[in-house]
Amino acid sequence: MNWTDLKTRADARQTLASLFAQNPNRAEEFSARHGDMLFDYSKTHIGEDDRALLIQMASDAGLEDRRAAMFGGQKINETEDRAVLHTALRNLSDDAILVDGKDVMPSVRDTRDRMAAFSEAVRTGALQGQGGAITDVVNIGIGGSDLGPAMAVLALAPYHDGPRVHFVSNVDGADVADTLRGLDPATTLVIVASKTFTTIETMTNARTAQAWMAKDVKDTGAQFAALSTAEEKTAEFGIPSAHVFGFEDWVGGRYSLWGPIGLSLMIAIGADDFTDFLRGAYDMDCHFRDAPLADNLPVLLALVGVWNNQGCGHATRAVLPYDQRLTRLPAYFQQLEMESNGKSVAMDGTSLEVNSGPVVWGEPGTNGQHAFYQLIHQGTRVIPCEFMVARAGHEADLGHQHELLVANCLAQSEALMVGRSLKEATDIMAQRGLSGDELDRQARHRVFPGDRPSTTLVYPKLTPFVLGQIIALYEHRVFVEGVMLGINSYDQWGVELGKELANALTPVLRGEASDAEKDSSTRLLLDYLRS
């Protein structure tokens, strides 16, 4: 890969002001549309030749072949010898997808139909709890078995017409206790969401919920469901097979929202809206698969990411949705991007020549503006920002609030780019009556360096279809960045060591095992915690 050329180009980048001055069509030429979605990346430092180099680099990395291999069910997750087929879960065509020569689609469709029947039964009251119709659903899962449905249920709140849906993830007993308090065990459905059905947090919380329900409900299994690839383990837990929704190991945890892990979302919004959500993702899949690289939204998003991170050396990326219902989206993207591309070893076992994926973080606007934007505007480090905003909100009677939201979103990217010079700040402070040294001192605090990069994604309205598009857009962006880095985006060995050590420390905390082998810092902490 041509990382040296990329860095040389990035080091020689021009300012945003000069890029716009040189090219009056920059906004048009450095933005792309797909359907009703607009992606503007003109406020980045990428010039025409830089873009050409980035596209060439993606192509040289074998992007087109890797993409075909992923969609075609080949085992691109090489460290786990698995296919990567979350796209199969939203494949709404009649096309077969073969893994090891077998079409996976009949089973995907069958599970989807079973999910729809189950969620309709819960929503209509055909499936009752011991105390009557189900009023509350509690999804117990963590990581990809929590973040996706939790994010999407909040995002699609205007479409809720089913029972209330709650999420428990943390092994901290506070989470399950606070969630179950006030719920009626006789009208609650508990969904245990775990791909492996071994995750300690989820299984511990599931057993706590089972004990809570058992005090009031004779047949707890009737009010439990399981979402897992490990169907024999769900049976051991006492969940009837009719309430078990299985999937295959070719669905990664952080990519699993589209199948059984989305059951809580389907119960909240209904099977038809859930299908619209899949339709949006499928639409983005087709765009990603078919559009030329230069017009391809996931590819462009990835190229901006690579330019900012591996090119310019910006280590973090802020995701800033101006959409309150996307409050959980930054956390969802954190797992999607950091668990996928937070790796320092390439597929062939060699060390990466460049930095791995960035630190992803964020909060919705306008809240973030009153919290951390100070650093984004005037801190010493540059934080590339990804703004997102809907053309229309759901609250038709509050259109004036949506205008304010949009104005703030656009104002931030403008302020980041344009900044405020010392001369401008001085003029402003002079008009306010300051002069001499005091004017000089005060003006310097009011300077905004500007020239800070951002992108803006505009979508028509946060519907199930559009949410599906947005998530698939980012999934494919992660894929493209991973291909360019030459890493496997679909394993997560980096989470294992901490899990192993936690398992070993539990008996030490209970006083059932010695801490003699532990380092002195860990021993100090153990002494304090046990005392």
Ligand SMILES: O=P(O)(O)OC[C@H]1O[C@](O)(CO)[C@@H](O)[C@@H]1O
């Ligand atoms: O669905 P499971 O198997 O409980 O795993 C939960 C999460 O744990 C992880 O394996 C990381 O520990 C994630 O990749 C996954 O989403």
